[in-house]
Amino acid sequence: MGAITSLFVRKVVAAAGPGTDARNLLASVGLEADATVDPKVMIADTAYYDLIERIASETDITDLPLRTGASMRCDDYGALGLAFKAAPTLQGAFSRVERYARLWTNVVEYELRSEGNTVWFFLQRSGPRRLGLRISNEATLASAAAIAREVSTDGIFDPIEVHLQHAAPASTRAHEDYFGCPVHFGSDRDALLLSKDALARPNRLGDEGITQYLLGHLDQELASVESPKSIARRTRDVIARALSEGVPKMEDVARRLGMSVRSLHRKLSEDGLSFQSLTEETRKDLAVSLLKQEQYSIAEIAFLTGFSEQSAFTRAFKRWLGETPATFRKNS
Known part of the structure; x- marks a missing residue:
């Protein structure tokens, strides 16, 4: 989960003015109105966005x-x-x-x-x-x-x-x-x-x-400072969430990460990675995980990993692991 300094929260609440209940707004994210301001105290980014949207509903x-x-x-x-x-x-x-x-x-x-x-x-x-x-x-x-x-x-x-x-x-x-x-x-x-x-x-x-x-x-x-989730992990997360709509383009993933294509390419290259290889690894790992869960049919797994046809998924999986999805599921 992302984190943001509580300093920003206090500044937003103060800027909201008298039309809002500052004490109540701060309490909603676990902050005391009379406490000493400490920028090192962090809150969840989603809680911060919730607070802003609450202010928007009032003024x-x-x-x-x-x-x-x-x-x-x-x-x-x-x-x-x-x-x-x-x-x-x-x-x-x-x-x-x-x-x-x-x-x-x-x-x-x-x-x-x-x-x-x-x-x-x-x-x-x-x-x-x-x-x-x-x-x-x-x-x-x-x-x-x-x-x-x-x-x-x-x-x-x-x-x-x-x-x-x-x-x-x-x-x-x-x-x-x-x-x-x-x-x-x-x-x-x-x-x-x-x-x-x-x-x-x-x-x-x-x-x-x-x-x-x-x-x-x-x-x-x-x-x-604890290292945040690596750019490779964040990229894989976005790819995995998008696969049910087809294989995402790099520009779409970069946009969802809040960065330019150039920045994403540079950051991945610094780690010796490429967007294409990450996409392939994500599809493979997701397929392996889903095949271990009996509630998903192989046709559904093909769809969830970005394939339009089960036959294409089967060929790709055999290339990845040397056996068909059905055989892998049977032996797992």
């Missing part, structure tokens, strides 16, 4: 993610926030987020990707694109803008463009006013498009010595 949340993001400060993030402030440039600051995001969530990954004179800051979050997740993505990008403005020498930071995969709300005026640039909903990505010139500007509190000390501390923290 208009069009600008909730913007108000949430605007409330974020570097100091809220502990050592990571200090490292963000101490980075000599904004490029360095965003690089800290890319590397150390796992310290406050295991459901979001960030990627900086250069493109000509610009850099994409991608937000990649897996899971069904329910309302809570979509609002969380908006708030996350809004918070990135807020802390970038905090460390900028003149307090100004406006992306070139903002991209969000989900549909636009009835009005996007608040979003464009907040980000100071065009905001494209219904995009193929969740990301900020930044200029290299803006990223190269020195930070107001940049300090290389402090940066190196903090990075050493963050590396130790990162090493102590």
